[in-house]
Amino acid sequence: MSADRHIPWVEGLKGVAMIGVVFAHWTDIFLLSGFGLSFAYFKRGVDSWSLWYQRRFAKIIVPYWIIILATFLILNGLHQVATQRYPETVSSTTLLAYLTLTRNFVSSSWSLNTSLW
Numbered sequence: 235m236s237a238d239r240h241i242p243w244v245e246g247l248k249g250v251a252m253i254g255v256v257f258a259h260w261t262d263i264f265l266l267s268g269f270g271l272s273f274a275y276f277k278r279g280v281d282s283w284s285l286w287y288q289r290r291f292a293k294i295i296v297p298y299w300i301i302i303l304a305t306f307l308i309l310n311g312l313h314q315v316a317t318q319r320y321p322e323t324v325s326s327t328t329l330l331a332y333l334t335l336t337r338n339f340v341s342s343s344w345s346l347n348t349s350l351w
Contacts, residue, residue: 244273302332305346 280286306329312320324346331340 299333302329306332309346 306324309320309324313323325342327340328343328346331337331343332346337343337346
């Protein structure tokens with residue numbers, strides 16, 4: 235099977251999974267979303283696990299860190315200019331918990347954004 239060949243029923247499942255992920259983030263419902271990774275593995279295989287992890291890290295973790303840092307800066311900036319509307323700041327402990335993927339262990343960070351990790 236060539237890499238550019240699309241299978242209609244798989245494309246449909248990918249669409250359903252994408253809609254499901256968006257819905258889960260809106261409603262906090264658990265969703266198993268590893269279908270895409272599994273399908274990619276069985277379709278192409280993995281020649282080098284270290285390259286696979288590097289690509290996943292660059293594709294998932296780095297953008298996640300950027301979003302977390304931007305959220306932190308924006309919310310704290312909004313607190314400075316509109317204290318009435320944004321009365322609380324986001325602590326550096328919360329930022330660290332999100333950056334280290336340990337948010338679930340730091341209860342003070344749970345209210346920042348429930349859909350991020």
